[in-house]
Amino acid sequence: MLNKVVIFGVGLIGGSFARALKQAGAVKHIVGVDRSEAFLSRALELGIIDSAAQPGKPVSDPQGQTPASRRRVSVSDPAGQTPVCRFEEAITGADLVLLAAPVAQTGRILAAILPHLDAHTIVTDAGSTKCDVVAAARAALGERAAQFVPGHPIAGRETNGPDAAIADLYHGKKTVLTPLPENAPQDIERVAQAWRACGAIIHTLTPEEHDRVFAAVSHLPHLLAYALVDDVASKPHSGLLFQYAASGFRDFTRIAGSSPEMWRDISLANQAALLTELDAYLAQLTRLRASLAAGDAAALEAVYSNAQRARRQWIETIEAAEPPQPKDAAAE
Amino acid sequence: MLNKVVIFGVGLIGGSFARALKQAGAVKHIVGVDRSEAFLSRALELGIIDSAAQPGKPVSDPQGQTPASRRRVSVSDPAGQTPVCRFEEAITGADLVLLAAPVAQTGRILAAILPHLDAHTIVTDAGSTKCDVVAAARAALGERAAQFVPGHPIAGRETNGPDAAIADLYHGKKTVLTPLPENAPQDIERVAQAWRACGAIIHTLTPEEHDRVFAAVSHLPHLLAYALVDDVASKPHSGLLFQYAASGFRDFTRIAGSSPEMWRDISLANQAALLTELDAYLAQLTRLRASLAAGDAAALEAVYSNAQRARRQWIETIEAAEPPQPKDAAAE
Structure with missing residues (x-):
């Protein structure tokens, strides 16, 4: 007590x-x-x-x-x-x-x-x-x-x-x-x-381990979600785009509803680890862009399949051990 | 009838x-x-x-x-x-x-x-x-x-x-x-x-308008979500990373649970429009990376705030007009 x-x-x-x-x-x-x-x-x-x-x-x-x-x-x-x-x-x-x-x-x-x-x-x-x-x-x-x-x-x-x-x-x-x-x-x-x-x-965890891990699984996704919504919102035809955005867009960008001030501070506080993760992701996107431009169906499918498999395994083995999260559970 | x-x-x-x-x-x-x-x-x-x-x-x-x-x-x-x-x-x-x-x-x-x-x-x-x-x-x-x-x-x-x-x-x-x-x-x-x-x-819509719109609000987010999960899964410490991935990661990547074959086909079928959107997003991420590396708090906050505001407005003005979607509503 x-x-x-x-x-x-x-x-x-x-x-x-x-x-x-x-x-x-x-x-x-x-x-x-x-x-x-x-x-x-x-x-x-x-x-x-x-x-x-x-x-x-x-x-x-x-x-x-x-x-x-x-x-x-x-x-x-x-x-x-x-x-x-x-x-x-x-x-x-x-x-x-x-x-x-x-x-x-x-x-x-x-x-x-x-x-x-x-x-x-x-x-x-x-x-x-x-x-x-x-x-x-x-x-x-x-x-x-x-x-x-x-x-x-x-x-x-x-x-x-x-x-x-x-x-x-x-x-x-x-x-x-x-x-x-x-x-x-x-x-x-x-x-x-x-x-x-x-x-x-x-x-x-050690503070360093903590910051590396959360740069990858939390801070980077927040940055990516903010970046996408800002990108869409900045286009001249953004009204048309938002009109057809549906549940996939909604969930992908849910974390972009989080406090901008808080996530600005987190981004800067964890700058080095976040830059490392962002660079790895930019390299991944650049490879994927090349596969798409080349019409390389096998390369695209390899990335998509690996992602689907890894995510399914994660959901099954790790989330299954935890109780369901509240529906609006958000920014961690 | x-x-x-x-x-x-x-x-x-x-x-x-x-x-x-x-x-x-x-x-x-x-x-x-x-x-x-x-x-x-x-x-x-x-x-x-x-x-x-x-x-x-x-x-x-x-x-x-x-x-x-x-x-x-x-x-x-x-x-x-x-x-x-x-x-x-x-x-x-x-x-x-x-x-x-x-x-x-x-x-x-x-x-x-x-x-x-x-x-x-x-x-x-x-x-x-x-x-x-x-x-x-x-x-x-x-x-x-x-x-x-x-x-x-x-x-x-x-x-x-x-x-x-x-x-x-x-x-x-x-x-x-x-x-x-x-x-x-x-x-x-x-x-x-x-x-x-x-x-x-x-x-x-015209077929061309349709494909441009959905490249931005559906096809690109799918590609980005697949890319992130594959990126995380490919790291040597992916087990540790997935252990700490939480609800933000789960929702951001939900669409990466969609059929890889279907999304490979969609990506290739809408190749040109998807490349255009991907390039715009890569340019956005590159700008954001520069702001982060420079420690430019105002630039980061501008992007994050604009995104939060745009998303909130979208949720309020557009989704409010529609009935709530089923909890597991997914890939559109």
Whole structure:
């Protein structure tokens, strides 16, 4: 049982973590921290979090006025009490802190946490890239980086915000931990246990392995889907094209419905590995183009057949071991 | 009401057309023609067709033996009668013939039909490419090409065969007709009415427009999805990669589960338009690669944002007008 969990970012990822921990009875108190007052207010309203704080904002300002953040957040407190706490109070005494904010904010958040970080507190994250997060953590936390256990839950939906948060988002899904050499085994285990309480299956990779793998199976497909929709949308007859786009196009491009800002950051955070995968794919497309131009039916069929076979085998042997994903399960 | 409809290919596309016409009470008798005895037998068993014929096969052979096709097909006749007819009988007197066999067979099938083709019979097809089908029809039918009205229902599922056929496959979906200049308006209307009876919405394009549009929104995405799965499967660490592929990868590559033979034929049949689209996409990817390599966040975000916006608009304005597609709706 965790006494106090602090979650930075009370949207889909952080909110679902909170809901899952609560449903499992694995936590006593959850503090939400978010730049968005509306998100905090809504997360309190929905019972996702028990109290709220804003990053680096004092609860009352030097002029003695009640700041807008406090007023707005407390309005939505069903018990009539003020569930808003100071940022330093939010962090102090936490068993676990989860960063579920955009990865580009990792360094800033960790630097803000550091002055209030108890020796027993473990910090983890839910970022889609790991090498850059590890570098940011080392830079921000210095010798206390041992308290940071990097992680990445492989789950998502196309919707976002506290209203999108669901208790079973992580159920049967993988959470990849990429521990640092200086992490204590019991600290890694505390993070793993929290994710297991959410129903996740724990996998372990190095940050480098993680980033290479996800460049290939997640970051590249996102880039390709965005590229195709932008390509179609930029043509003079795009209206005609979209009129006849059907379910194949819809599913192929579903991930292009994901947050452009988030995927811009992921693309740049994992630049080297993504370039490697993109170059391999461009080489593959160039070969396929030559086969098509030459009318080489056998070469085309070899690629298509191998792909169909590999995909079928993947679906059968790997997905069969997992429960069905929610219909709108999306960007991981 | 159509008295007699002949369907070449009693799998998903032809079988669903048959089921939909029957459900609408728009046809008296359906003859199925298929190279596969098992498909014919099963289509009879399921009540998709009322009688069966095999292309170019006589019902009894010169040695006076009952051929296997007749035995097998008649076994499954629930009424105890033999619902197998001669190929020429199958064609004679038909109001409508639908070719729902692979497009590469169009010429051969039309040549086999021609000697038995009544003056009032209209032939149509369900092929995913149209310029090659029109060329094959002109070559096979000569001056009787006016009896051929080319078409393409924009619907599908990943499964195939008579068991995959469903009455509502075309409900609310588009069927694109690409009439020939010599088609009589009432002949085009007969084909349109049959599809409307299946619940489809009729659109009209020239064969060239059709092939350009579907190269962009269907044929290219298929090629890209096959290329990605083959690329991932060909890497030495493909096992590790597939282990972490999740729902984004699954949906992006769903169309790579489609028939490799069918898509090889479509790729080659629409070679010129597909090459044009592939080249535009390669140019787009090359620009995006340069932005990524330069760390140009604004350029990446511009492409990603434009794609997200265009896709959202498409989903809202165009798909909203259509009923939800079946969950496994696939290759169109």
